[in-house]
Amino acid sequence: MNIYKQILEKKGHILALAPMEGVTDTVFRQVLCEIGKPDLFFTEFLNVEGFCSKGREKVVHRLDFRNIEKPVVVQLWGNVPEYYAETIEYVKTLNSDGIDINMGCSVRDVLSSGRGSALINDKVLAKEIIDVVKESAGDLPVSVKTRIGFDKIETEEWIGFLLEQGLDMITVHGRLSKEGYATPSRWNEIAKCVKLRNDISPKTVILGNGDVKDIGQAKEYSDKYSVDGVMIGRAILTNPWLFSGKKPEEISKEERVTTLLHHLGIFEKEKGNMDIFNSQKKYIKAYISNFDGAVELRTRLMELNTADEVREELLQFVS
Numbered sequence: 001m002n003i004y005k006q007i008l009e010k011k012g013h014i015l016a017l018a019p020m021e022g023v024t025d026t027v028f029r030q031v032l033c034e035i036g037k038p039d040l041f042f043t044e045f046l047n048v049e050g051f052c053s054k055g056r057e058k059v060v061h062r063l064d065f066r067n068i069e070k071p072v073v074v075q076l077w078g079n080v081p082e083y084y085a086e087t088i089e090y091v092k093t094l095n096s097d098g099i100d101i102n103m104g105c106s107v108r109d110v111l112s113s114g115r116g117s118a119l120i121n122d123k124v125l126a127k128e129i130i131d132v133v134k135e136s137a138g139d140l141p142v143s144v145k146t147r148i149g150f151d152k153i154e155t156e157e158w159i160g161f162l163l164e165q166g167l168d169m170i171t172v173h174g175r176l177s178k179e180g181y182a183t184p185s186r187w188n189e190i191a192k193c194v195k196l197r198n199d200i201s202p203k204t205v206i207l208g209n210g211d212v213k214d215i216g217q218a219k220e221y222s223d224k225y226s227v228d229g230v231m232i233g234r235a236i237l238t239n240p241w242l243f244s245g246k247k248p249e250e251i252s253k254e255e256r257v258t259t260l261l262h263h264l265g266i267f268e269k270e271k272g273n274m275d276i277f278n279s280q281k282k283y284i285k286a287y288i289s290n291f292d293g294a295v296e297l298r299t300r301l302m303e304l305n306t307a308d309e310v311r312e313e314l315l316q317f318v319s
């Protein structure tokens with residue numbers, strides 16, 4: 001039984017953390033394992049062309065994870081089927097729980113080369129990629145994360161097509177490729193995907209995605225729209241404790257400070273490279289919030305340049 005069915009059998013629905021490049025890396029996921037772990041993690045996405053180039057060393061870290069994070073699904077993107085096959089030979093050495101193909105990304109650079117959600121407009125290539133991934137994946141379940149259309153809603157055609165490919169799971173973000181975050185995710189269309197699934201491919205698990213704020217809303221949406229599970233993205237930076245069910249106001253400032261210190265510790269252990277310390281500022285903002293004096297402390301922390309300086313400031317703050 002694949003991991004998605006196992007979670008469903010145990011819990012009735014799946015709560016997943018969305019893949020977010022530059023956010024949901026192994027460091028943050030390891031912290032989340034301690035303060036509120038979802039049923040399922042995804043890695044940041046890895047470009048298969050990048051992996052199969054001389055630049056492999058620069059990109060391969062996107063698939064890093066530790067055993068405590070499991071179950072973890074590896075996410076890949078690209079438009080060259082053979083490169084998927086080559087990348088998956090490496091993926092199979094990692095002990096991950098599944099392979100997800102990104103057919104939803106709408107970032108300009110990704111789209112311009114016909115990858116990510118541009119594949120919605122190229123079913124022939126999309127099918128070729130899915131076939132190669134399924135062939136290469138061995139026992140690992142294969143899934144796709146996508147949207148409801150490119151520049152117009154085409155739920156029946158596109159999701160219907162994906163369902164015919166015998167995928168183990170499809171995650172549907174209820175927006176079009178051309179839309180930013182201003183228009184709401186269309187959960188009615190996501191509900192339509194569930195109906196299509198019931199007709200075309202009953203074995204395929206459907207996750208809904210878009211604008212879910214907390215696990216209460218995720219459970220409400222699971223019931224209301226009949227999805228097997230919900231994937232939550234941006235809300236994790238508003239409340240890293242989200243998957244524990246705790247509200248931001250329930251987390252003390254001491255716990256917030258301790259968690260940031262812990263995050264920095266893991267960051268140094270995993271990356272050991274303070275040149276990229278700026279990349280950690282989004283987490284400072286996420287942890288240091290919702291208490292009296294948070295804004296002032298955060299402002300001071302944002303001006304610092306190294307993890308040691310941040311550590312000193314935090315220790316002073318709680319002493």
Ligand SMILES: Cc1cc2nc3c(=O)[nH]c(=O)nc-3n(C[C@H](O)[C@H](O)[C@H](O)COP(=O)(O)O)c2cc1C
Pocket residue numbers: 018019020021022023044045075102104105145173209210211212231232233234235
């Ligand atoms: C900073 C950022 C990075 C993202 N990176 C990825 C990615 O690597 N792969 C992917 O499939 N989606 C990516 N997404 C999209 C999210 O997974 C998710 O589909 C989207 O944010 C909608 O969910 P939300 O409203 O819960 O945030 C990213 C989104 C953000 C904000």
